[in-house]
Each structure stands twice: as structure tokens, then as C-alpha cells.
Amino acid sequence: MTELRLEGVSRWYGNVVAVNGISMTVGPGVTGLLGPNGAGKSTLIHMMGGFLAPSSGTISLDGAPIWQNPDIYRSLGLVPEREAAYDFLTGEQFILAMAKLHKLPDPRAAAQRAIALVEMGYAADRQIGNYSKGMKQRIKMASALVHDPPVLLLDEPFNGMDPRQRLQLMDLIRRMADEGRTILFSSHILEEVERLASHIEVIVAGRHAASGDFRKIRRLMTDRPHIFLVRSSDDRRLAAAVIADGSARSVQLTDKGLTVEAVDFQRFTWLLPQVSRDADVRLWEVSPADESLESVFSYLVAR
Numbered sequence: 001m002t003e004l005r006l007e008g009v010s011r012w013y014g015n016v017v018a019v020n021g022i023s024m025t026v027g028p029g030v031t032g033l034l035g036p037n038g039a040g041k042s043t044l045i046h047m048m049g050g051f052l053a054p055s056s057g058t059i060s061l062d063g064a065p066i067w068q069n070p071d072i073y074r075s076l077g078l079v080p081e082r083e084a085a086y087d088f089l090t091g092e093q094f095i096l097a098m099a100k101l102h103k104l105p106d107p108r109a110a111a112q113r114a115i116a117l118v119e120m121g122y123a124a125d126r127q128i129g130n131y132s133k134g135m136k137q138r139i140k141m142a143s144a145l146v147h148d149p150p151v152l153l154l155d156e157p158f159n160g161m162d163p164r165q166r167l168q169l170m171d172l173i174r175r176m177a178d179e180g181r182t183i184l185f186s187s188h189i190l191e192e193v194e195r196l197a198s199h200i201e202v203i204v205a206g207r208h209a210a211s212g213d214f215r216k217i218r219r220l221m222t223d224r225p226h227i228f229l230v231r232s233s234d235d236r237r238l239a240a241a242v243i244a245d246g247s248a249r250s251v252q253l254t255d256k257g258l259t260v261e262a263v264d265f266q267r268f269t270w271l272l273p274q275v276s277r278d279a280d281v282r283l284w285e286v287s288p289a290d291e292s293l294e295s296v297f298s299y300l301v302a303r
């Protein structure tokens, strides 16, 4: 069993706090690290991979601290978000160089195995500069896998990929997890995480906002108060009817229409047509005003 454990981990850059007191454990299987841009995902992943020191707190792998512990690096593979500038090398030269860096006993065989694992054999003798985005992502994956680590850390691996490349990479990650690896990948896209990870960790503004089963967290998100923009033939009258009905926590009359904060999303969408019919008001538009992921995240943080 391979387990990464973070205890009270913080990291600041000057006076910017990028990661703030995060404690979590990441075990075998696929874990999604979800958070909006700038949440601290990359900083956290770099600390988990031993590339960056925590300003405070500890990160350990099966009990052994990660920072400045070269023995542990053999157990970790990290795929950074940014593309490395090895465009002049062929895929094979790059992976072979990585195998040699790890001082593997048979670097050539290890490189071939890693290249085969990501199904890049057909393009191994081509320069990385001529690869597509998806191929570059896969060769980066091979470089992280060349020493066969039990832990893989992937920073925004699907960024800039087309749907086909995305599916291929998802398949590959699933296969790696089925082999018993501990895989953590970061993303700011909920659907991506939903398709791949059964377990998610949510971070917002450097803080740990939620943790657990994806469905449980999804439910938290749908149970949150929803804000709707409603336009009708008589907003003032509809506002009075909605308030009287009790299905909304607050109702505001603005020049764009009514802003309604519904207590129960399903009950509200079911009741609104009835309430308006009873009040003899025609509904023109009902649209969610807070559907962005940012609002979901801030709801989770405020809990």
C-alpha cells in the first residue's frame, strides 16, 4: 500500500500564501485534485513530488519524509503542467536520458518499456517538437514512468487536449491505477474529475475545502442554495408571491429582473411555474445566475 500523507502543509512565496495548512492522505487508485485557477494545485503537487519544500508542515510517503530524501524520489513520478523544452530530442532520446538520470540498470530496456506503456513506439524516433499536444503529454507520462514508480502526480494533464486525446489519456491513467498505483491528478474541470476519479480533494485559495467520494461532494454542490435570475410580466407581483410561498431564502428586485436565492433547488424550479400561474404572472426567463464552478467552490469553502 502506497500512501502520501500531508500534515498541516503550507507554502508561501514572499507574502503570498499559496497553500494554507492542508492535511490529507492520498492512497492507491485515482484521486482528483480539484480547484479553480490559482488555488494552489501546482504548488501542492510540486511539494508532493519533492521539487519544492513546504514552508511548514510535512509530506511523507509511507511514513518517510519526502523533502530532501533521494531514496523516495525513485517511488515518485511527476508530470508537470508546463511543457519541457526538449523539442530537439526524439521521444526515445528523451526517455533514455531520463532512464540514465535515474541510474536504472538497463536504461534502454526501461525506456522501451515506458514508451510502449504510453503507446508511443510508432513515433519514438521523431522529434518531440513535431508531436501533437496529446503525444507530448504521453511522452511526458513515459518520462515519469520510466523508473516504474508506484506514485504518479499529474498536473493538469488534460490541458489543451482534444476529446480523442483526452479519452486516450483517461484510458492510460485508468490502466496505471488498475496496476495498483497511487495517482493524483489536478484539474479545474469538474466533469474531467468526475469521469476519472472516485475520490476527490477540493482546494480553494490554498485551503482544503472538501474531501471524499465524488458523488457525496457533487450532492453537496446540488444541495447548496441556488441563485436564479427571473424575468416576468410583473416582477414585483411575482416577488411577493415567491416570498409568500417560502421556497426562496431571499428575493431582490433589480433593473434586470428578480434575483432569487432558492433554498431547495428542485422544489423551487418545480414551484415557480405554479406560483406565477396562481399570481397571474407570465414567466419570460428563468436562468441560473451562479452556475460557475467558482461559485460552487466558494460555497464549499464557506461551509
Ligand SMILES: Nc1ncnc2c1ncn2[C@@H]1O[C@H](COP(=O)(O)OP(=O)(O)OP(=O)(O)O)[C@@H](O)[C@H]1O
Residues within 6 Å of the ligand: 013, 016, 017, 018, 019, 035, 036, 037, 038, 039, 040, 041, 042, 043, 044, 188
Ligand atoms: N513562484 C511563485 N512566486 C510567487 N507566487 C507564486 C509562485 N508560484 C505560484 N504562486 C502563487 O501561488 C498561488 C497558487 O498558485 P498555483 O500555481 O499553485 O495554483 P494552481 O491551482 O496550480 O493554479 P493554475 O491552475 O492556474 O495553475 C497563486 O496565487 C500564484 O500566483
